[in-house]
Amino acid sequence: MKVQVERLLLQVNGLQLSLLQACPTDRRDQPTLILLHGFTGSALSWGSLLEEFASAGLRVIAFDLHGHGLSEAPAAPERYSMEHCQADLLAALRQLGIAPAEAILLGYSLGGRIALYCAFSGFFRALILESASPGIADPRERAARQRQDEELAASIEREGIAAFVARWEQLPLFASHQRLPEERRAALRAQRLTNRPQGLAGSLRGVGTGVQPPLHARLPELSLPVLLICGALDKKFCAIGKEMARLLPRATLAIVPDAGHTVHLEQPARFAGLVLSFCANLVPLRGQSPDATSGQ
Template sequence: MSATATVALHGFTGSAGTMAPLTSRLPDPVLALDLPGHGPVPISEDPADYTMAAAVAGVVDATAHLQRFALVGYSMGGRVALHVALSHPDRIAALALIGARAGIDDTAERAQRIAADEALADQVESEGIEWFADYWAARPLFATQRHRLSVEQRAELRVQRLECDPRGLALSLRGMGAGAVKPIGCRLGELSMPCALIVGEDDTKFAAIAHDMAAVMPQADVCLIPDAGHAAHLEAPDAAAAAVIQCVSS
């Protein structure tokens, strides 16, 4: 595979396959990866396999055949992408983040998020994957999908979530949730590669986060995607892909 490859990382409850609306619109070669606790691989019972360090190591191992590559990450995958870029900046030609943040800096907010994720992890394990798939789809963060995605698209998203192992999701929440991972906003200035911070215009919280991140990153541009919410690559895949391509080719 060429060193000009684009590597894509999905969000929580996703898999390599769930990035297809975006990756199918990107020029070859494209490599989509599964993050810990997601995808068809067997679930490990070792919590150490669900840390950010483990996720970064997995990406590094899976891309060992690539000298340099562009890295795209959505939501949780965006956090992983940031950590990969900070630990191996010489290998990342460009960075595109969709609905992502560098962590939670406020101590109280972070503690609340850790507690909430722990409670949700317990509930995923006790209630099962069908309950969780419906709960996750109903979150306000994804409200725009109810009128921007077709019934068939939303059904496919549910099918994809039902393929997740509830134990894997619970372990991922505990080890790689937004609160569990040490915030790295103070290190964003180290990222000198071209970076696109892609966010749906309706995702006002993450739009503000993107602008704050861009203010301290040397080569970052905020790319607002019209008529899209948090998962801009699903609701407006053409526009999201265009933003990624522009970043990678800059």
């Protein structure tokens, strides 16, 4: 199937947001899947998954989040807040003609935290979270994380993107990336290096885990279908995923073998299968049979 991919720039609430849209060329009424990337990423981080999802019959919209990719990087940290992210994303979707209860929202890591917050708006049909959390419940831990994020933001501004990326790649969270082919790691590094100090620092200060509102107590209220995806090698987020699955009324947890924090990068075929099977339970897709996605 032919797929058309285009770059769009939207003005929403005084801010420019950039996105990639991938659509089957022979359909105009396809269901919509929204993608939100992680910290240091962009719409390009999803790679060939955009075309794969679109080939299955989905209209795919992948945003560059605030301060990332080609989206604007405001100077004020509060402009990156969860509240502003939600307002801007919903305004952008309305500009694109997407109605409430129509789109499925997928977020990875930072994008997953934003997606979970946005899911409480009632705008979305279903939710997919990859390696995401509801925040930090303990106030002392949250304050400590906010201090850490401030220190990291200041170091990015002081030392620049290249020094930051070199340190970021060495985090234990991304140890499983060493298993990836060198060309894939090089492409990931090149994408991260396109970021701007002001954008990443603003994101850490405005929507970092230390400042976001913790959502643990609200999870039982979220009645829409939720797919939780995490990598078996990422023990921390597997534990978070299990706890979220316990609290969410309509959640399915999928733990993917031989993957760490970035399941969509480390096991793209398995990730795509989980996402498309989940979507096929909600909307008709080409070549997809509705069946339950289950944990391992």
